[in-house]
Amino acid sequence: MPPQSVTMADVAKAAGVSRTTVSFVLNGRMESSIPESTRERINQAARELGYRPNAAARTLASKRSSWFGLVTEIATSPFATDVIKGAQQAAWKDGNFLLVAPSEDDPGMEQLAVEKLLEQQVGGLIIATTWHREITVPENAKSVPCVLVNCFDAEREFPSIVPDEIGGGYAAAEILAEAGHTNIGHITLKTGIPAQIGRQTGMKQALLDHGIEPDDSKIVPGDGTADSGYHGTQTLLSQSDPPTAIFCGNDRIAMGAYDAIKERGLRVGEDISIVGFDDQEILAPHMRPKLTTIALPFEELGMAGVALLNQMVEGSPIENRQITIGCPPRIRSSVAMHGRR
Amino acid sequence: MPPQSVTMADVAKAAGVSRTTVSFVLNGRMESSIPESTRERINQAARELGYRPNAAARTLASKRSSWFGLVTEIATSPFATDVIKGAQQAAWKDGNFLLVAPSEDDPGMEQLAVEKLLEQQVGGLIIATTWHREITVPENAKSVPCVLVNCFDAEREFPSIVPDEIGGGYAAAEILAEAGHTNIGHITLKTGIPAQIGRQTGMKQALLDHGIEPDDSKIVPGDGTADSGYHGTQTLLSQSDPPTAIFCGNDRIAMGAYDAIKERGLRVGEDISIVGFDDQEILAPHMRPKLTTIALPFEELGMAGVALLNQMVEGSPIENRQITIGCPPRIRSSVAMHGRR
DNA sequence: ACGTTTTGCTAACACGATTCAGTAACGCGC
């Protein structure tokens, strides 16, 4: 029964060797030739005493800590969870920890968060946002390797990892085109943000590639809310030649679209096909019919962030400073075949 | 421009005092008489050199770390975010950090997570779950103060903080009763879990208190999915004397209920009133009509966890080992007045 | 002028590891 805390010295005494030897054995250093018998003796002593390494002491002595800092706006969105989760898992695999600090989208707060993380001797920093956008990185973040996730700085000074909005928009439109739709509407996100621009660009390209002429009158601006989806859908369905399918800028817009369609006595996934974006876990799979949508790979973003950070910390040259992660489609039941059937 | 890292010794040299004095001044120790002039000189030197304290060294020397460990199933649910957020903020206020470790609902994993957190010298542990239930706490968690959030151990050995399911169920039914409904249905969660039992108990009590005789035939078992809400609602509305209001065990059930009601050509919030539970951020406020529901106070749970942990770490006696946090109603538009209008 | 208290500091050890520079013992070839 270990009383309070067992140190390496205790293990050394128990095994009848020096602290140095214990350190080598427990850290698996093979370069110093220590016979199997001794290793075994030390390991057993450590086990019996219930030895638990002291991370603070290790960090101090080795000048390398076992944790990364993640600063993010936890407040605003469930998306943050997924980034944390992905980063967490990736870090955990290498025995590293994540220190999560809140930025709350306030520049002063953000700088303080970074400062506090640096005090904790983090080996690297991830700065993540909940929606894809440009940010200015606090000055002090430059003290350690730093990766941006779901955002980027104007000067492209920091490596960044973002979702492939264009590819996602392309995939969404392609799903509809391949289902035989040629008259496809689009309700956008708030105009000007990277997600809106990318998704719309991808959509246009997909239409062109499938021999469909993009028609700007089928694109109605929204703002990402269910309300805007509802009204946008009303607008589209009131046209003289209403679309048979709508690509909604995100899942909440799709939610509003469902309501508008149902209200008109039409059926989602039969009369009108819908594709969303984001794949919100507690939304998309539970809508009726279940929403076909494009997933935002937040977990992968987080994992990629940590992976990149690992590279940087180890000093490996990084070949690609602007990584995009694909947005995979999630096929469910809100898209119907159209035309020749 | 600080080159690599500025230590207390550097500050001491710059200010022309000893390291001890610097330590006293920067930690705000007033018991050692140090004149304002010297304090000022030291503070300025620290500022100019860009001194950043080394948390690892401090932890090692003082044997008290500035972080708590939080182990939770990040994987499964967006709820985890809110607990993290609340705990985070509460910890941050006292200059403490949260080390988040994943348990993934696997006992082995959980024990490893705790072990790793202990190595990091956490001053206390929070074990949180994403749904209210009984757990068995890993043995090694007893090494430091430990609080359970949204769960409890069978022996009630650990202080725990849980939502007031009964009060929430009461509030939900009361909303409907006060709107004039007397024929109220209920679609439950998976039977046997604390949330189901508590919410249903609270509902019955509220009905009794409002002079309504609880009727078991109006209670249909569900499993927490939108599908079960859909089918449960079909069942209720097919009765000879269908309810005019339904209390849904959670928001997803309410989502299914909406669909069933709309499919029958009825209107939610006019013909049939609905109350949900959970107040899922990206769901309830975006449904049409917006869902009146009872919020699960995850953020408060997290905050209360850290607060309790602080008390325990400081050795204050804790008066209440079983804390319940209220579930506040969120009134929106899915409940209509009924009867005398 | 002399003891006593207060002021303003500092020396030195501790914390629990990592790590570099060695060294004693042993085997081996000749």
Next chain:
DNA sequence: GCGCGTTACTGAATCGTGTTAGCAAAACGT
């Protein structure tokens, strides 16, 4: 039985801070 290389370790310094014990000088009381 001497030199040399290998094996199996160890001593001691170091990391940056907290903390206790104590000391020199100044201030104070009488």
